Structure formats: structure tokens, C-alpha cells
Amino acid sequence: MVGVPSRHRSLALLAGVLLAQVLMLALQVKRDSRGRLIRVWSMTAVSPFEKGGAWGFDKVRGVWGHYFALQGTTRQNEELRAENDELKLAISQLQSKAAEGDRLALLLNFRQSHEKVPMVMARVIGASAGTASHTVEIDRGERDGIRRNMAVITPDGAVGKIIESYRDTAQVLLLSDKEGGAGAMLVSSRIQSPVKGTGEPMLSMSYVAAEETVNAGEKIVTSGMDKIFPRDVPIGTVLDVKQGNPFKQIRVKPAARLDRLEEVIVLLTQEPVNFKSDTEEQGAQPAAGNSAVPAAGKPAAEKP
Amino acid sequence: MNDTFELRDSESHIEVHKFFPGAVLGMAVVSLVLQRILPVYLPKLEILDLPLLATIYFGLSRRNPSTGLLLGTMIGLMQDSLSGPTVPFGEYGIAKTVIGYLASSIGSRLDTEHPLARFALVGLFYVVHQASLTVVRRLLLNQPEGWFNMHLAIAALVNAVLGVVLFVGLDRLRR
Numbered sequence: 001m002v003g004v005p006s007r008h009r010s011l012a013l014l015a016g017v018l019l020a021q022v023l024m025l026a027l028q029v030k031r032d033s034r035g036r037l038i039r040v041w042s043m044t045a046v047s048p049f050e051k052g053g054a055w056g057f058d059k060v061r062g063v064w065g066h067y068f069a070l071q072g073t074t075r076q077n078e079e080l081r082a083e084n085d086e087l088k089l090a091i092s093q094l095q096s097k098a099a100e101g102d103r104l105a106l107l108l109n110f111r112q113s114h115e116k117v118p119m120v121m122a123r124v125i126g127a128s129a130g131t132a133s134h135t136v137e138i139d140r141g142e143r144d145g146i147r148r149n150m151a152v153i154t155p156d157g158a159v160g161k162i163i164e165s166y167r168d169t170a171q172v173l174l175l176s177d178k179e180g181g182a183g184a185m186l187v188s189s190r191i192q193s194p195v196k197g198t199g200e201p202m203l204s205m206s207y208v209a210a211e212e213t214v215n216a217g218e219k220i221v222t223s224g225m226d227k228i229f230p231r232d233v234p235i236g237t238v239l240d241v242k243q244g245n246p247f248k249q250i251r252v253k254p255a256a257r258l259d260r261l262e263e264v265i266v267l268l269t270q271e272p273v274n275f276k277s278d279t280e281e282q283g284a285q286p287a288a289g290n291s292a293v294p295a296a297g298k299p300a301a302e303k304p
Numbered sequence: 305m306n307d308t309f310e311l312r313d314s315e316s317h318i319e320v321h322k323f324f325p326g327a328v329l330g331m332a333v334v335s336l337v338l339q340r341i342l343p344v345y346l347p348k349l350e351i352l353d354l355p356l357l358a359t360i361y362f363g364l365s366r367r368n369p370s371t372g373l374l375l376g377t378m379i380g381l382m383q384d385s386l387s388g389p390t391v392p393f394g395e396y397g398i399a400k401t402v403i404g405y406l407a408s409s410i411g412s413r414l415d416t417e418h419p420l421a422r423f424a425l426v427g428l429f430y431v432v433h434q435a436s437l438t439v440v441r442r443l444l445l446n447q448p449e450g451w452f453n454m455h456l457a458i459a460a461l462v463n464a465v466l467g468v469v470l471f472v473g474l475d476r477l478r479r
Contacts, residue, residue: 021394021397037444
């Protein structure tokens with residue numbers, strides 16, 4: 001047996017005795033806020049292993065959970081997909097409700113700002129069965145005072161007229177129908193000419209003499225000459241102008257969204273309705289040869 | 305009766321002294337008692353470290369690192385126990401363990417009988433002892449402690465002088 005040199009033995013003894021005393025010190029000494037020093041040392045020594053162990057455990061659990069324990073995942077995925085679809089539907093419904101609320105608020109605001117004008121608010125409950133005609137059906141009829149040839153509008157502008165009125169419902173011929181139209185005039189130049197439907201989304205303004213100046217973007221309002229619409233109800237905006245002989249060919253973009261009607265207003269009278277924002281804005285533009293724009297609800301000056 | 309023998313290997317021709325029975329333990333206790341009593345009557349003697357001198361002397365004389373460090377441990381722990389509740393066990397124990405080991409290790413290699421050698425060694429060990437205490441206090445006890453100051457130098461000098469004188473008297477305890 002190989003003997004251990006005495007020098008090494010004494011060194012080992014020194015280390016042992018010192019270590020024992022250090023441990024004894026650590027058992028006695030208390031750090032201010034961290035407890036006994038031996039505890040601090042123990043925690044310092046053990047915590048890396050604890051952290052390593054926790055990290056390893058998390059990794060193992062993650063691998064197990066993500067790659068092996070997937071028994072219920074498919075079913076859970078299907079449930080979540082179904083729930084997601086339901087939530088999407090609910091969101092869509094809520095958005096629709098919110099949009100409807102906005103529209104109704106707009107109508108109500110319009111109604112309140114024209115309290116003296118007899119009108120009926122109606123909901124669009126149907127549309128024409130074919131593409132040949134542009135009509136809609138509303139949920140108000142004769143019982144509400146609705147009669148033929150009454151004007152139908154929205155806060156945006158003219159929509160059309162009542163062509164049939166039943167007890168509780170009525171049919172509206174839209175401006176965009178080939179048979180539809182309204183007496184109109186250019187706001188800036190006060191040129192009067194009927195606007196007619198084309199069977200397409202855009203309207204046309206006929207009978208504007210070729211020598212007249214019409215620019216794209218000009219506003220067009222009702223003239224009141226058709227005895228259906230009151231004056232100054234917005235009809236639309238000039239989209240483009242083609243030179244013709246003897247009349248210009250003018251395409252008009254409707255002011256009201258005729259393809260997305262949901263609520264409309266039926267005017268029970270031909271009294272003027274104030275669409276202040278449109279007419280006054282347009283009237284404020286400096287147009288050559290333009291006479292003063294009539295105030296809302298007042299007779300406009302006739303073109304000389 | 306021959307009270308010395310010679311080391312055989314590289315440390316040949318260096319005597320290992322033996323003492324009368326009870327001399328080592330008795331001197332250790334006496335040094336501790338005096339260390340407690342003297343400063344009461346002569347406060348300036350607080351600068352002395354009699355247990356350290358005892359550790360150094362017996363370490364240098366016996367020249368066995370194992371017994372030297374154990375003697376240092378014993379004296380140090382006793383000094384800890386007598387130093388009041390504010391001094392934890394091990395503070396002086398560790399320092400004197402180191403000194404006991406170093407003294408006996410050096411004593412087995414050098415002739416430490418000469419007064420000049422004793423003076424230098426006692427001064428050196430005093431500084432090492434204080435350094436050990438400082439390490440323990442700073443690292444283990446979290447106590448701010450300066451490494452060196454003039455008081456340390458003076459204390460080392462005084463203890464070295466006393467050690468030279470005292471060791472001559474202690475030599476008489478040898479067998």
C-alpha cells in the first residue's frame with residue numbers, strides 16, 4: 001500500500017480544519033436580509049442546478065406536450081375552429097348591427113332636422129326579382145300615407161319614387177331604372193335638365209346643350225320641376241362629359257347609394273328639404289356666370 | 305534525557321523540540337487568560353496577541369504541520385469563545401490554524417532559533433494573521449475591514465519584539 005506523504009496529509013488536514021471552521025462560521029453568521037450565510041451558500045450552490053433542472057423539465061414537458069401528448073389536440077382544434085367561426089359570425093352580426101345603428105342614427109338625425117317636413121321612414125324589405133328593373137320594396141304603404149309618385153330619398157340624396165303603394169308595403173322605382181329619373185339642375189350653372197336612369201349604376205343627364213359648359217365633379221340637385229322631388233335634393237355628381245350634337249352626354253354618379261339601400265325616407269309632401277351641406281358647399285364654389293345659390297328651402301333663381 | 309531528535313529527509317539537522325507534559329496546553333491557556341486580563345489593567349497592551357505568539361512558538365518548535373495547525377485551531381477557537389458573543393466561532397480559529405500550519409511548516413525547514421529569525425517570523429506571521437482575519441471578516445462576515453494601516457505595522461513590530469523576548473523564556477519549557 002502506498003503511503004501518503006506527511007506533507008500532503010498535513011495539507012489535507014489543514015484544508016479539512018479550515019473548511020470545518022468556515023462552515024461553522026457560516027452556520028453562525030447571519031446576513032442582514034438573506035438569513036444565515038450557510039443558507040446563502042446553499043442556495044447559491046443549489047440554485048444553478050435547480051434552474052437547470054427546471055429548464056430541462058420544461059423542455060421535456062414541452063416536447064411531450066407538443067409532440068407526443070396530442071391525443072385531444074385534433075378534437076380541440078375542431079372545437080376551436082367551430083368556436084372561431086361562431087365568433088366571426090358574431091362579429092359580423094355586431095358590425096352589421098353597428099352599421100345599421102349608424103344608418104338609423106343618420107336617418108333620425110335627418111328626420112329631427114326636418115321636423116316640419118312630413119316624411120316616413122321605411123325599411124327596404126325587398127328588391128326586384130330581375131335585373132331588368134331597378135326597384136325595391138319598402139315596409140310602409142297606404143296605411144302610412146304613402147301614395148304613388150311620392151319622392152323617396154336618403155340623407156345622401158334622391159333615391160326614386162313610389163310606383164305602387166299597397167296597404168302595408170310600397171314599391172320604389174329607383175333613379176337608376178331605365179324608367180326612372182328626376183327633374184334636375186346643375187348647382188353651379190343652374191342648367192336644368194332631367195336625369196334619367198340607364199339600367200346601370202350610373203345615371204345620365206340629357207338635354208344639356210352642346211355649347212353649355214359642364215365640368216366633371218359638378219353637383220346635380222333636383223329642380224322640383226317634376227312635381228315629385230322638392231328642389232335641391234342632391235341627385236349626384238357629374239362623372240364625365242362627352243361632347244354631342246345637339247346635346248352633351250353626361251354621366252352622373254348617384255349621390256345616394258342605390259345599390260345598398262336599407263332604410264329610406266318617403267317624403268309625404270313636395271315641400272323643400274334642406275340638404276344644406278351639399279348645396280351650400282357647391283354654391284360656395286366660384287363658378288363662372290353663376291347666380292346666387294338659393295338658400296335651402298327657398299325658391300332658387302331661375303336661369304336667365 | 306535527549307529532548308531533541310533530527311528530521312531524516314530534506315529537513316535534516318533541524319531539531320524537533322519536545323516539551324514537558326502539559327506545557328503546551330498550559331501555555332496556551334495562560335496566553336489566553338493573560339490576553340483577557342492584561343488589557344483590563346493596561347489598555348495599551350491590547351496591541352499584544354499572546355495566543356498568536358504561543359501558536360507561533362509551539363509551531364516553530366515542534367515543526368509538525370499537523371500538530372501545529374491543530375494547536376492553532378484549538379487556541380483560535382478558545383480565543384473565539386473567550387472573545388464574547390459578537391465574535392463567531394472560527395474567526396480567530398481560521399487565522400490561527402493558518403499560522404499554526406505555516407509556522408510549523410517553516411520551522412521544519414529553517415533554523416528558527418536565532419533571535420533575528422524569530423523577530424522576522426513573528427512580525428511576518430502577525431501580518432499574515434491579520435490578513436487572514438481581514439479575509440474572514442470581509443468575505444464571510446461581511447464586515448468592512450481595512451487591509452493595512454500604521455497600527456498593524458506597529459503591532460507587528462511590538463509583537464515581534466515581545467516574541468523574541470518571550471520565546472527565550474519559553475525555551476526553558478523544553479525537555
